[in-house]
Amino acid sequence: MTDSLPDPLPQTRHLATAIPGPRSQALHAERRAHVTDGFGVALPVFIDRAGGGILQDVDGNRIIDFASGIAVTSIGASHARVRERIAAQLERFTHTCFMVTEYESFTQVAKWLNEHTPGSFEKRTALFSTGAEAVENAVKIARSATGREKVLVFDEAYHGRSLLTMAMTAKVNPYKLNFGPFPAGIVRAPSANPLRSPAAPEGPEAVAAAALAAVEATLAEHGPEEFAAMVIEPIQGEGGFVVPAPGFLAGLRMIADRHNIILVVDEIQAGMGRTGMLFASEHEGIAGDLTLSAKALADGVPLSAVTGRAELMNAVHTGGLGGTYAGNPLACEAALAVFEAFEDGSLLANARAIEAAAREVLEPLVRQTGVVAEFRGRGAMLALEFADRDTLAPRADLAKEISARCHAQGVLTLTCGTHGNIIRLLPPLVIGQELLIDGLQVLRQTILEVAGEAGDSTAAAAASALA
The missing domain is CATH 3.40.640.10 (Type I PLP-dependent aspartate aminotransferase-like (Major domain))
Structure with a gap:
């Protein structure tokens, strides 16, 4: 059975085209002709293969999966035993x-x-x-x-x-x-x-x-x-x-x-x-x-x-x-x-390791910017809330812009929250550490850039220091 399976997907981010690419755009146009507009979509790309922490679209782009189908494919979207x-x-x-x-x-x-x-x-x-x-x-x-x-x-x-x-x-x-x-x-x-x-x-x-x-x-x-x-x-x-x-x-x-x-x-x-x-x-x-x-x-x-x-x-x-x-x-x-x-306990350990890595990369943004009000969550269920530091007024505009820019760079994130001002992270529990860190760094840098453009001098200084 395994001899007929395709080779495993490379667990690296790769941009073969702009996202969405031409084939995804054509398929999305066909979707619009046949599927009700009542269905939304976070990222209009059509997936050809998936595995580990990667989604590969029909244009050959490999996208880091920080969504897991909204917390569904926790052991990967093509687990061998499944x-x-x-x-x-x-x-x-x-x-x-x-x-x-x-x-x-x-x-x-x-x-x-x-x-x-x-x-x-x-x-x-x-x-x-x-x-x-x-x-x-x-x-x-x-x-x-x-x-x-x-x-x-x-x-x-x-x-x-x-x-x-x-x-x-x-x-x-x-x-x-x-x-x-x-x-x-x-x-x-x-x-x-x-x-x-x-x-x-x-x-x-x-x-x-x-x-x-x-x-x-x-x-x-x-x-x-x-x-x-x-x-x-x-x-x-x-x-x-x-x-x-x-x-x-x-x-x-x-x-x-x-x-x-x-x-x-x-x-x-x-x-x-x-x-x-x-x-x-x-x-x-x-x-x-x-x-x-x-x-x-x-x-x-x-x-x-x-x-x-x-x-x-x-x-x-x-x-x-x-x-x-x-x-x-x-x-x-x-x-x-x-x-x-789940029998050997490794998946639970992986969830805790994901949290530790994400906290190290993203939690400092609460101090470094005036728009990340809180980093929170447990295990591989994590979130950043965007709001003005002094008033806690929700900044859904920032969450939307940051998520869109991450998508363009091949990192799939989702927004949520009563006010739409949350970016949530739901990576598969099987995601590799290097791939995870790559996606987190893209998200971190994007937050710093967008916060700086929004007039946050602290974020701008931090982004400059990273350059």
């Missing part, structure tokens, strides 16, 4: 629907998740296809188990693009704009953003305390006995890679226990090793009653999961959960390959 398992499954069958006839890989994926998600209690798992499906089914399970309706969510949250998950998501444009009305029963509370909380000048402990007090007040206003669940990302993704102030998640765990509310931890983006631990909630020493997985779970093949306390998962009547493609056998085989890749 290909082997999927290919073997293709020889047997592609689909039967697990609700019609069964296959072992579904059960094996569920078993692994039961054993590895946080929490020492007995667990059960349900598999689905997308992250939004996992979130919606968690709400269904919580409502079935408690007989309650309301769901508590948080500022800067992102949970998906379906109607219910859009109601749970905080950001309006582009996710919710023009799509209402949304389902009722969703209540929002402040999050513990260490940079932007009104309590930030008093320190992280004060931020956590203020946010927890606001949660209690919100529950009291709406009646805590009305809430089936509270749903929280251990590190907020689209909201800006916000790491909550220490103690906030532990405090939510206590509040949930006090009011018999099911704590749902949305690990869809932060889980599966992205932060240097299998699940980001492990950094905070907590376990959700229900834990949600997706994205990197099957390395690019659609698969998601709800894993939780057995008594909650089994509270749903038979036939109440499912889906035609839920736990498709090809996706289950891909997930089993991902689990194998």
Whole structure:
């Protein structure tokens, strides 16, 4: 089998043409003729091959991948074991629907998740296809188990693009704009953003305390006995890679226990090793009653999961959960390959090494410029927030310009955040150190140049010193 595979992609950045090149431009024009404009695109290049930390486009450009398909291809976009398992499954069958006839890989994926998600209690798992499906089914399970309706969510949250998950998501444009009305029963509370909380000048402990007090007040206003669940990302993704102030998640765990509310931890983006631990909630020493997985779970093949306390998962009547493609056998085989890749611990070590390297290169920019308000994150889930130093007024214009210039130099970065002023970094956990440093240096130099052009004399001096 391996004899027929193409040679591995060189793990170096290479510009054969301008980006996007002529072939990508032609294909993009064809896309515009046939695909709805409702789909956006971060970088309009068409990919021919991918592997390790490189995306190679149809024009021969090799682009450093700091996106991983939005935290999906964490073990690379063409991992050998993933290909082997999927290919073997293709020889047997592609689909039967697990609700019609069964296959072992579904059960094996569920078993692994039961054993590895946080929490020492007995667990059960349900598999689905997308992250939004996992979130919606968690709400269904919580409502079935408690007989309650309301769901508590948080500022800067992102949970998906379906109607219910859009109601749970905080950001309006582009996710919710023009799509209402949304389902009722969703209540929002402040999050513990260490940079932007009104309590930030008093320190992280004060931020956590203020946010927890606001949660209690919100529950009291709406009646805590009305809430089936509270749903929280251990590190907020689209909201800006916000790491909550220490103690906030532990405090939510206590509040949930006090009011018999099911704590749902949305690990869809932060889980599966992205932060240097299998699940980001492990950094905070907590376990959700229900834990949600997706994205990197099957390395690019659609698969998601709800894993939780057995008594909650089994509270749903038979036939109440499912889906035609839920736990498709090809996706289950891909997930089993991902689990194998994590066995020796090297991927988690790589995530921590990525953070160390990025901090060394990028964190000094907070001091060296007046526009990088914060460098934050854990493992290979990192972000730079752009804002005026004195006012913290968001600078989405800078994030957009910096990202565009990086793209032109062959480094794929993504923006995010409620105000669009965040550049997020999601490199594959398998990226090589030299390639990583190359991409980080391109990003660093671009930030210094753009900050200098924006009138930041400190950044201009630093850029001059590097020349």
